[in-house]
Amino acid sequence: MSGTSSVGWIDIVVILAYLLATGYLGWLGYRGTRSAADFLVGGRSAHPIIMAVSYGATFISTAAIVGFGGVAGLFGMSLLWLTFLNIGVGILIAFIVLGEPTRRLGHHLGAHTFPELLGLRYQSRGLQVFAGAIIFLCMPLYAAAVMTGGAVFAATQFGIDFEVALLIFALVTAAYVIPGGLKAVMYTDTFQGFVMVIAMVFLLWFTYSSLGGVTEAHQYLTDLANMVPPPLQQMGHQGWTAMPAFGWGAPSYDLWWTVITAIILGVGIGVLAQPQLIVRFMTVRSRRELDRAVPIGAIFIMLMTGTPFLVGSLSNAWFAQHGPILHGKVIAEIEPAKDRALVELMKKSDSGEWATIVSPKTNKPATASMIVSEHAPAVDATGQTFDLVGGRSTAITYVKGDADQIIPVFIASALPHWFGIVFFLALLAAAMSTLSSQFHTIGTAAGRDLYERLGDKGHAREPSLLVMRLAIVAGLLIAVTISYMVRQEYVIARFTAIFFGLCAASFLPAYIGGLFFRRVTKAGALASMTVGMSVSLFWLLLIKAKEASAIGLVQWVTGGKTSLLADSPNWPSVDPIIVAFPAALLTLILVSAITRPPDAEHLNRCFPD
Amino acid sequence: MLGIDDPFVLAAYFGIIALAVLSLIYGLIRRNAARDEVTPEDRQWALEEKKVDDEI
Incomplete structure (x- = not known):
């Protein structure tokens, strides 16, 4: 549309x-x-x-x-x-x-x-x-x-x-x-x-x-x-x-x-x-x-x-309810009582015959769930008569799957x-x-x-x-x-989510630690940021299937797979933040615990109250 | 309820309204509760910030 x-x-x-x-x-x-x-x-x-x-x-x-x-x-x-x-x-x-x-x-x-x-x-x-x-x-x-x-x-x-x-x-x-x-x-x-x-x-x-x-x-x-x-x-x-x-x-x-x-x-x-x-x-x-x-x-x-x-x-x-009428041929019933069917979408050619619409993404006939509201006999490209149906579908169909x-x-x-x-x-x-x-x-x-x-x-x-x-x-x-x-x-939401996730894993532990905890050290903050950033990048490049396959490194490493964990269901869908943020937080705590506390005079300047 | 059968989606729907109401109550209760004081340090910071902004 x-x-x-x-x-x-x-x-x-x-x-x-x-x-x-x-x-x-x-x-x-x-x-x-x-x-x-x-x-x-x-x-x-x-x-x-x-x-x-x-x-x-x-x-x-x-x-x-x-x-x-x-x-x-x-x-x-x-x-x-x-x-x-x-x-x-x-x-x-x-x-x-x-x-x-x-x-x-x-x-x-x-x-x-x-x-x-x-x-x-x-x-x-x-x-x-x-x-x-x-x-x-x-x-x-x-x-x-x-x-x-x-x-x-x-x-x-x-x-x-x-x-x-x-x-x-x-x-x-x-x-x-x-x-x-x-x-x-x-x-x-x-x-x-x-x-x-x-x-x-x-x-x-x-x-x-x-x-x-x-x-x-x-x-x-x-x-x-x-x-x-x-x-x-x-x-x-x-x-x-x-x-x-x-x-x-x-x-x-x-x-x-x-x-x-x-x-x-x-x-x-x-x-x-x-x-x-x-x-x-x-x-x-x-x-x-x-x-x-x-x-x-x-x-x-x-x-x-x-x-x-x-x-x-x-x-x-x-x-x-109100979308433009689409046309096609029923290939499977979904709910006959409500006239819902899976339809192979078709369009009328200049010569008046109905031809199947081919999806550019899959190179196969485009299909959609449809609420059928009309039937009419029609002729396809081979000259055969078929039952042409017309009806409406959901937003996803009208935008061809592009969220x-x-x-x-x-x-x-x-x-x-x-x-x-x-x-x-x-x-x-x-x-x-x-x-x-x-x-x-x-x-x-x-x-x-x-x-x-x-x-x-x-x-x-x-x-x-x-x-x-x-x-x-x-x-x-x-x-x-x-x-x-x-x-x-849905690239807009994915880019935003990647950036927000990277910021959370890299900055959040060091930021909150710096605001509220005097014992957090420079080494702890630096290590936490390094771990948060590194784990996030590793996950985006090699584990999270959508991002990793778009970047392409993972296919090169694994010989064609979209994730290092492609054979383990759900892992390739998990966002880096689930792993990177806890890793960064743990690093902040552990490294701060074993390194020298910050200078008392500096802390008094940071927190005079 | 409201045409939504999934309790988790309903919880989000009403949770949003509840948080908005909570925020309104918080704003009303805390309206004058905190001190409103600009220290010389705050003013000095703002002057420097203005300088950085003006440079850009």
Whole structure:
């Protein structure tokens, strides 16, 4: 399916109004107080709404809305557990438990980047350089996820090719981040956050009401369980309102391990170790500001992630009720009482005969579960008459199995075109606020944590603006190249999950240890980061089948297998975080226990209270 | 309940609402509980942060 490319006068008015409002707020911001640091310098307090929405806008991007929303369309409402963790861990634990200690430690030590915070806490230049290198090398992967999400949506909404949309998106990003748009202008962030909130509320209301109400919509989706494509059923998919089948030792449990360990835990826990979010705690004025931001942050995250996960799942019900009519030939009955059948999809050729559609992925006839609503005699390519059926299917069929397309295609098909424009602008805003913080982090990692720290003969170099700018350009080019080259199954969510998992395994033990435990040593932190990073990379390159087979090293090592543990069911679906994070934590504890405790004077500086 | 039969999915659905309500209660209770004080160290940190930002 493709979106419509026509842009009417209402669309133009919506776009102009949005741009004018953003421009006006940006101008207001640049005249006076604009960033969190400005509020602090001025001794004033940012309104909790501004602080929370601005934090949320950095956290939420096209990756969450398009990428993970699409994964929910594929795997169902089990993804609501990710929203649960996003609020419980990403807001409650982050703001209440980690926020204030991070702010205080950062201010006591004068740290301005996450690697600098670790380096100063553990009195280790090497640790700062190591953390900076991980961020500089891996953050472009996450940026690529955000850019792919924006480009996929733009391509569908405006009916243009993905490559063209990606190029435009990359140019807009470059124009935004390279000349200095990096500095978060909190008023515009907040305005964009409000647009996102309104768009999400409308989207949720529209979806439920077009399906007859909350319970009716859920019930219809529950009843669609036998329409799940057979390959997903074999992995353990039990319907869009059910958890995947849980167990160990059979391929029919693979989906549970993929959804729970990679999608939910990797991202749900990994958020605590996101460098660009940790730094935001240091810009907060006081504990009171953090406390006040908790409710708004929780509501914002609930809407920004809960809505796309619900709508992604429910889009299957919407297409089954309202989607365009598909045609084909019945090859197996699913539930005759409800006219459900497995159908070989067909299309009418120019000469008027019906020909089978061949799937480019499998090179076999494309099949889909269908709710059959019409029958008619027809002639196939061989001249034989057959019973041509017409009917509707689930969202997965309409997007040809590409989960990243589910949210964009649903919005282009189901909602008014003006809403598609508003939603696109909201997504663009979400992407820009996240991308600007990502590239800011890449720039400071390269400039402050690598270039300055890797000075001549152990002496720190002077700050270099050129190095930061070059790093940002390099990061942007890498991100665009990754987006262009890699177009696989639910790649947006997978890139995001890989980056969040890497951060959790590499940084989280050392970060939390540094905040709360005086006994954690420099050697312990460095060893923990090394183990976390190494185990994660080992797992991604050689064990986790989807990633390992895409990279290709494992096939070379094993002579064609997709995982070193290909013969052991479920292991190739387990995310690195399940192994790497405990290994890193254990390393931190053991190495700290056998190495010399940190200097008491330094600890008093870190924790004067 | 609500058309969802799986108790684990229902738990997530209501768990999200419960966490949001918990967050609202927390925000209301703690609204003025913590001290709101900007120390000279905080201000010095913000000045340096502003310098780093302005450089970029």
